[in-house]
Amino acid sequence: MTLSDGSKLSAALVITATGVKANTDLVEGSDINTDQGILVNRRMQTSNPDIYAAGDVAQGVDFSTGNFEVQAIQPTATDHGRIAALNMAGQGDEHHGTLNMNVLDTVGLVSCSFGLWMGVDGGESAELYNPDEFQYINLQFDGDHLVGASSVGKTQHVGVLRGLIESKIHLGEWKARLMQDPTAIMEAYVGCTQELGYA
Ligand SMILES: Cc1cc2nc3c(=O)[nH]c(=O)nc-3n(C[C@H](O)[C@H](O)[C@H](O)COP(=O)(O)OP(=O)(O)OC[C@H]3O[C@@H](n4cnc5c(N)ncnc54)[C@H](O)[C@@H]3O)c2cc1C
Structure with missing residues (x-):
């Protein structure tokens, strides 16, 4: 080329x-x-x-x-x-x-990005890279808000990522847990919404 x-x-x-x-x-x-x-x-x-x-x-x-x-x-x-x-x-x-978002199926491997997937100045991020399983997830935080995300090979949390970003929900203690394990996104969503009395 x-x-x-x-x-x-x-x-x-x-x-x-x-x-x-x-x-x-x-x-x-x-x-x-x-x-x-x-x-x-x-x-x-x-x-x-x-x-x-x-x-x-x-x-x-x-x-x-x-x-x-x-x-x-x-x-x-x-x-x-x-x-x-x-x-x-x-x-x-x-x-x-x-919300800017893209979901793409490339010969069976689903990748997606939401919001400020590139992060914000002064923000923090959490990342999990597991090439053996063709899996990747990256979460971008501004304070204790999720503001962006991208992932490859994981589809079950796509709606939750969008929901957490669009609701601008305060993650509170769940942020530290997501920084440790960014795959715990569903638990974080249920936990946050329960604390707010939504669930
Ligand atoms: C190949 C491809 C793949 C895509 N895949 C996805 C995807 O996976 N997910 C996703 O969310 N989005 C996808 N998109 C984008 C999505 O199709 C568009 O965002 C969406 O269709 C935009 O809707 P619209 O009504 O604004 O425009 P359009 O759907 O383009 O409709 C505009 C209409 O206006 C008509 N028109 C134009 N000029 C005039 C005129 N002067 N007078 C009268 N009529 C006129 C056109 O003929 C057309 O029918 C894809 C787009 C393409 C091209």
């Missing part, structure tokens, strides 16, 4: 990713502002308040950062559509943001 600087690398497998480019052509020359996508506010209104945008084409608010970004995944499109529809019908509220 030859890189753009002319250097060569030998590899058995090459994976390339191009990312996603929002098609904003339809609003070109109009009063609707664009950046990476069509800019919207928390009600999914464009710079023309009578016109809404949602889904891949919209640059909406990110749950984890509060920044406005294109998140080209189906759950975000669904969420955007719901918020836009409610606001168009006069029953809307401000959008709290969508």
Whole structure:
């Protein structure tokens, strides 16, 4: 494989990713502002308040950062559509943001990432790497909140990871336990929600 600087690398497998480019052509020359996508506010209104945008084409608010970004995944499109529809019908509220996430099945090996999987400044992380079992898990904490996660080869906790991040639940003593054993994510979820009287 030859890189753009002319250097060569030998590899058995090459994976390339191009990312996603929002098609904003339809609003070109109009009063609707664009950046990476069509800019919207928390009600999914464009710079023309009578016109809404949602889904891949919209640059909406990110749950984890509060920044406005294109998140080209189906759950975000669904969420955007719901918020836009409610606001168009006069029953809307401000959008709290969508969680960036990806779940990928690569010839049977499931990998996933949620939220701030790369971590935050001053945050802490826990990691388990078990190549013999094709398993990996990485948790990212900000204080005693789980803010991001990535994993390979473990699927049973995927919903719990999302739930813990989106609920911004205080992990309390469970954080230290997860730092020791990041696979104890289900126990942490049940423990935290029980302590709050949810379960
Ligand atoms: C190969 C592939 C795999 C994917 N896998 C996943 C996945 O595993 N999980 C996941 O969450 N997401 C996945 N996605 C992303 C997901 O498909 C999109 O995020 C989602 O479909 C976005 O919905 P949308 O309604 O915003 O856009 P779209 O589904 O693209 O719908 C937009 C519609 O608008 C129409 N349109 C465009 N321009 C005009 C115009 N000027 N006038 C009228 N109509 C117009 C288009 O024809 C299209 O029907 C994948 C995408 C691709 C391409």
